Amino acid sequence: MLGGTFDPVHLGHLRCAVELREMLALDRVHMVPAARSPLRDAPQVAPEDRLALLRLGIGDTPGLLADAREFSRHGPSYSADTLAELREAYGPEARLVMALGHDAFMRLPEWRQPHRLFELAHLVVVDRPDHDAPLGEALEELVVGREVDGVAGLMAEPHGRLLRLTLPSRMAISATEVRRRLACGESVRYLLPEAVESHVLAHGLYREAGREGG
Structure with a gap:
């Protein structure tokens, strides 16, 4: 599972998903756009637009799935709830992995039921070249x-472990910067992928000044 606002999905997101699948030998990567992230400002465009862009970005890439399950739930999008649904779908022995960036990892104690995440899946922290800070207590x-x-070591159990991973490309693309460029x-x-x-350009998305996040 690779979650995020995907506001909009960019080549960094997609390359990360491809490299995670290769390095961890995953059957598939669920790319799950958040309907409403508890720790970020509201996305700038509607959920259906972000989902359409994600599907266009993925195209026919093997093993990547645009997963809209968080759009069907009310209230904030909690990763623990999404992982619980995936665990139910794949069964107790499946190796489930939730990937997140170093910036999100640093805020993990602020997440809802952070211990439950490890009860449902492994966590893989994707290092970014612009994020490097000591862990808080x-x-x-x-x-x-x-x-x-x-x-x-990660895959020896179905869940409960943590791996820090440096991906080959380490593409430091910011959705905030993409939105700013589009607004200007x-x-x-x-x-962004060509599609x-x-x-985005044909439908006039992100013409207004973007908000922080993404």
């Missing part, structure tokens, strides 16, 4: 004894 307590140093009429070529860029 609450986060240290949450992850103590869980960290493994490789994929084999600047080029987003090679930041996503074409749809």
